[in-house]
Every structure is written in C-alpha cells, then in structure tokens.
Amino acid sequence: MRLQLPWQHGRSDQPMTKKPHWRRITLYALLLMFLWPWLLKLDLLNKSGIALQIFIAAIYLNYLSFVFSIAQGQRLSKGISPAGAVCLFLFSNMLLIFMFAVGWQRFALFGPGGSCLPEPGFLDSLYFSTTTFATVGFGDFIPCNRSGKILLMAESLIGSTHFGIFITLIFSRVIYPPQAESQ
Template identity: 55%
Template sequence: MRWQSWISWRKAPFYALAMMFCWPWLLQLFAFTHVNERLIFFIVAIYANYFYFIFSIAKGQRLSEGVTPEHAVWLFVLSNIILALVFAIGWHHFALFGPQLHCLKEPTLLQAIYFSAEVFSTVGFGDLLPCSDQGQMLFIAESLIGTTHFGVFMTLIFSRVIFPQSKPKTPRKPKIEPKTELNDDHAVSKTDNSTSSNL
C-alpha cells in the first residue's frame, strides 16, 4: 500500500511520545460536565497512546525496521521522563493529592512533578498522598504503567539489541563447471555433461 511507504517504524515511537505529551493540553478543548468524565478521558487517552507507543516498537522490530541501540537508549529515557511529566500535569490539573488525605487547593507544578515521580518510580515517601477517589484512580493508572514499563521496554528493545535475530542461511547450490578438452589445434573447447541421443 502507498501509505506504508512513508511510514517509518523507527520514527513512530517518537511520534507517539510527542502525541502523549499533547493530550493534557488537548483536555482544555473538550467540554466535560463532571470531573470524573474529564479524568477518565485523560486516563484512557494516555493508555491508548502508551499502547500505540509499545506496539509501534513491537511492529518495527517484527519488520526488522526496529530502533537502533542509540535510539533504544533515547526512547527509554524520553519515555520515562514524558510519562512522569504527563501524569504530573494531570495531578496538577485535577489537584487530587496532598498531605495526609487533604487535597492541595492550588498545587505547584514542582509539587505535581515530585509526586508523579514518586508514584511512577514506586518510591512513595508518604509525605504526599492521593486525597480522593479520583486521586486513587489516577494513582492506580500511573502506578500500573510505572511498574510494568521497565520490564516491557526491556523485553521489546534491549532483548533485540543484546540478542539480534540472525537470518536463516540458505544452502548454496554447488556450481557445476563445464569440462574443458584440448583439440588438435590446442584450442580449449567446453563440452556439456549432457548425453547426446543417437539418431
């Protein structure tokens, strides 16, 4: 198909990361009547984008058009940073965390990034906690990605880098060279091995 000619599976994961970073800002374009609807849309959009990111890597590897080792390192670092930042924007936008189950009314972006890094890395110092049912939903969504992202990425990327797939070797056919004979004039003539039929 024509559209497959301009799709580069090495660039698709980078496009997915860029799109993932845009979702929190695109929330402002949609009119939601309730906070729960906005939060559910935020989580679904991130998960859909994340799965596209993972499957684009898997598709590229299956087509032998996967990322290079240098791209693998960049993708791993960028994906960790962007995922933590995207969830941090969600924590900041919805204000669903605070100390001792009290929501911060106007959390700073630095506090949101700090709490998101805690959740994503599963460190959890206990100084900040999700303060409502909606906060627990967002906490579950981020912690699931945070705990599985490292293993999924290692499986998809670095297993291919460390153990590259070897192409099966096709057996070579033996090359049959024609026999050479000397004529009376010492000229070399090539004879075929096929038998001639007697007429």
C-alpha cells in the same frame, strides 16, 4: 533514469515501492503523548469524573500505541540501536511522568495528610508524579480521595511495568535476531 526517493531501496530501475517507515509512527505517538495533556492545562476538559476517565484512557491508548510501534520496529531488520533504545526509554519516562504531573495538577487529587491541595503547583505535581511512577512513594503527599487513588493506580501500573516492557522489547532483538531482508 528515475529519481530515487528516500523510502526506495535498491536500484533506480526497479519499480517504485513505498516501504512503511515505523520510526515515524513512534515519533507521532510520542508527540501525541506530549501534546494532548495541554488540553487540561488550557481548561478544555472539566474537572469532573468523566474528564479523569478520559485522561487515564488517553494515556493508556497513547502508551500502548507507542509500545506496539516499538515492537513492530523491533521485528524489522533495521531496528533501533542500543543507544537509541536507552534515549527512547529515558525520553518516554520523562513524557509519561510529565503527562501524569499535568493530570495531578489539573485534577488536584493529592495533598499532605490526605487533604487535597486546592491549587497544587506544577513542581509539587511533578514531584508526586515522579515518586508514584518510580513506585517510591515517600508519603509526604498522598491521594486525597477515590479519584486520586484511581489515578495513582493507573500511574503505578505503567510505572512498574514500563521498564520490563522496554527490556523485553530490546532483548527480544538479541535473543531472536531478525531475518535478513530478501534481496
């Protein structure tokens, strides 16, 4: 009798096969989304234009890998539960807003009336990121230069499409239920 490992399904006398576990990919993408902005907080990237471009590219690459891993998981027979989808959506919103807030604080590209705050506090950065992500834009803070406008456009694009992407992924499972796995 063979020892049955967690990734094995079926009887223990069947050949051992390791099935991919898509949920780990999602977790890794979330962890990567959360951890890499700390490079900015630790001054490992400078404030030049190239650092801003790397920042935006990294956010988009992480976000797309996260979305594609969710899409891959939805195609499997055991997808995410509705409660899990809501939690994942809220958690990903918070992570995205937090990541952009780190960028706003590090690059100091916003301020009241078009003048840049020299050293914005994290609460102001988080507030500005939240209003930008939610596409509310109260107007008390605005981007103060061209680089700020680029970062604002990058965050607004993700913020305005994030809800639609998640609704599409979740309801695609309802409209097109997955086929039962062959036994």
